[in-house]
Amino acid sequence: MSIHMHREIDQLKVSLLELCGTVEEQLADAVRAVLDRDPNLADRVERRDEEIDRREIEIEESALKLLALYQPVALDLRFVIAFIKINNDLERIGDLAVNIARKARNLSQFEPLRLPVDIDAMWKNVKAMVRDSVDSLVQTNAELAEEVCRRDEIVDRQKRDCRVTIEKLLATQPEAVQPLLQYLAVSRNLERAADHATNIAEDVIYLVRGRIPRHQAAGNL
């Protein structure tokens, strides 16, 4: 019985890692759409979100079946519960990619701005955090999860720098307020994605160590 259950758990892990890969692609495409001011790519990101939503539901239903059929206890039960919550977090990160894609579409309606903020660098950090947070669950690896939590600081700082730069530009180029606020929103959505990755990592740390490393307000805007 236990062998069957663990085979099912392994299957769930594969599905979650696949969903994580799709969400990373969505974020990559959304950021590309912003940098290239590409409304067609933005549209593709929005349309693909429905697939993510559907797969989230499928994964949750499989997890519920596992709970009903095998009635796991102790650490196995905690793992499946953490898994369900993290599946939900991935779907919400997918939603943030759609938000970013919408900003890309809005930006394509304005003249290009020379913007001294590195959205691409911020995105690379966020992508790594999302991937590593889900890996930390699949491997039940608390050290990797703790590392993800530490990296949240870096993304917070990148967002702050972005905000400061944009505030200065708003003061000197008030006519560019609309596109500037779109870029600010992009950096904020990336920072929220990093916060979700941190939430995932904290769930893994609690699963393995039985305590929350920090429990502060996420997503300070």
Add this chain to the structure above:
Amino acid sequence: MSIHMHREIDQLKVSLLELCGTVEEQLADAVRAVLDRDPNLADRVERRDEEIDRREIEIEESALKLLALYQPVALDLRFVIAFIKINNDLERIGDLAVNIARKARNLSQFEPLRLPVDIDAMWKNVKAMVRDSVDSLVQTNAELAEEVCRRDEIVDRQKRDCRVTIEKLLATQPEAVQPLLQYLAVSRNLERAADHATNIAEDVIYLVRGRIPRHQAAGNL
């Protein structure tokens, strides 16, 4: 056995409603701190967040014990899983109250602005949505949940109006960029709280009806 389990479920419902009440108080205090530019009230909101985090963990642990002890199936199992997810959403709404309190503290460092946006009106809608979404779970009331989803439109519109007003002010009063961006962030955090309430309501609709009414990107900024 079933009587014992349903007694435990009733106890969990009471705890969740109490947590919901505390989160509403946090949001109320945070908004009050913004309107009054009161850093002391902002500090109290930040300190109280630890209590919310602790209670979220206690509620989840009780739910896990229920799962292990009574091994519910079918609708009872789905209810407990929905309950765990919604408990988590409430804790994140509490985090948004802390975000708002931080904006209040920042605002207290600037001269007061005459701001033609009605933060209080937005807050009242959000508070009702949060309360009704948790009530809809406790009552497993899909009609109430559907009503909460419809009200999300109103809050989205209030946030858009706020953004448009602030964009105009940024263009005409660029020297006020810092406090103006703080107010924008407050409206955005309130809109995110409304999105969490909508997520809760959607979980209830799925629980009762077996389908998601809409599955769009939440929290469009």
